[in-house]
Amino acid sequence: EVQLLESGGDLEQPGGSLRLSCAASGFTITPHAMTWVRQAPGRGLEWVSSISSNGDSTYYADSVKGRFTISRDNSKNTLYLHMNSLGAEDTALYHCAKGLRMGFDNWGQGTLVTVSS
Amino acid sequence: QSALTQPASVSGSPGQSITISCTGTSSDVGGYNYVSWYQHHPGKAPKLMIYEVSNRPSGVSNRFSGSKSGNTASLTISGLQAEDEADYYCSSFASSNTVVFGGGTKVTVL
Numbered sequence: 053e054v055q056l057l058e059s060g061g062d063l064e065q066p067g068g069s070l071r072l073s074c075a076a077s078g079f080t081i082t083p084h085a086m087t088w089v090r091q092a093p094g095r096g097l098e099w100v101s102s103i104s105s106n107g108d109s110t111y112y113a114d115s116v117k118g119r120f121t122i123s124r125d126n127s128k129n130t131l132y133l134h135m136n137s138l139g140a141e142d143t144a145l146y147h148c149a150k151g152l153r154m155g156f157d158n159w160g161q162g163t164l165v166t167v168s169s
Numbered sequence: 170q171s172a173l174t175q176p177a178s179v180s181g182s183p184g185q186s187i188t189i190s191c192t193g194t195s196s197d198v199g200g201y202n203y204v205s206w207y208q209h210h211p212g213k214a215p216k217l218m219i220y221e222v223s224n225r226p227s228g229v230s231n232r233f234s235g236s237k238s239g240n241t242a243s244l245t246i247s248g249l250q251a252e253d254e255a256d257y258y259c260s261s262f263a264s265s266n267t268v269v270f271g272g273g274t275k276v277t278v279l
Contacts, residue, residue: 087268089215096172096273097207097215097258102266111266114170147214153262155205155220162214 054078054158056148061163068138072163074131074148082126085152088133090144091162098144101133102152111152115141138167173198173259173271180277186247189274191259192240197269199240203262206235206244209273210255218257219244246276254278 060072072088088100101122102111110122121134131148143166149156174192181187191198191206198204206219217226219235222242232247242261246253259271 089270096256097209097260097270099260099268099270102268109266113267149215152266152268153203155203155217155260156207156215157217157220157226159214159216 054150056150056158056160058146058148058160058163061146061165063166063168064138065169066139066167068167070135070138070165072133072135072146072148072165074133074160076129076131076150079150079158080126081124081129081131081150084150086122086124086131087149087152087156088122088131088146089149089156089159090142090146090165092141092144095144100146103131104152135165138165140167143167170263170267170269173261173269175257175259175271175274177272178275178277180279181246181249182279183249183251185249186245187249187276189244189246189257189259189276191242191244191261191271193242193261193263193269194240197261197263198237198242200264201262202237204235204237204242205260206233206242207258207260208253208255209258215258249278251278 087102145162147162150158207215209215
């Protein structure tokens, strides 16, 4: 069964950092672009960042560019999101998903990031 | 990276058909045939319902169909069922290898 399991969400102070992980099982992420999507409380889905299959190309929403870094370890079948300079606007449920251009065909349940003092 | 425009809510009776619109620009919806639609039940992971404008993934009911004209894409649900009640989001691949989502549409089955 294809599964994506996110972890690393936590309560963090403004200006702080977090690293999210997304462990894949039931398939190998190696040939696939991977993506992070978030949903703030009461809001819709927002694309955050994507990474190409080999990790050479990364793409970011303007709202996180320069603060977040997406990466992957294909040998560990895991996707990451390094988040710096966190603000209240980053409070959200963060989902990882498989795919990019042709849509996201598998999603994780998400990990909750709360930024508050 | 402005959000695509969707109606906030759409409703219909069981058995009826409804259509959700998704309006963007020539830099996203109008410029690429990479429009997707997702069904999202609160507390669950979103589910891909349509990809590349009109293709259904394996296992998705043929009651769901997608189309596009110019800068506007549409999702039609025919034979509306109670289980279709959910939030629906469109998304489009966009310039500079980015993705933009719509604001979401709440579908209510009356």
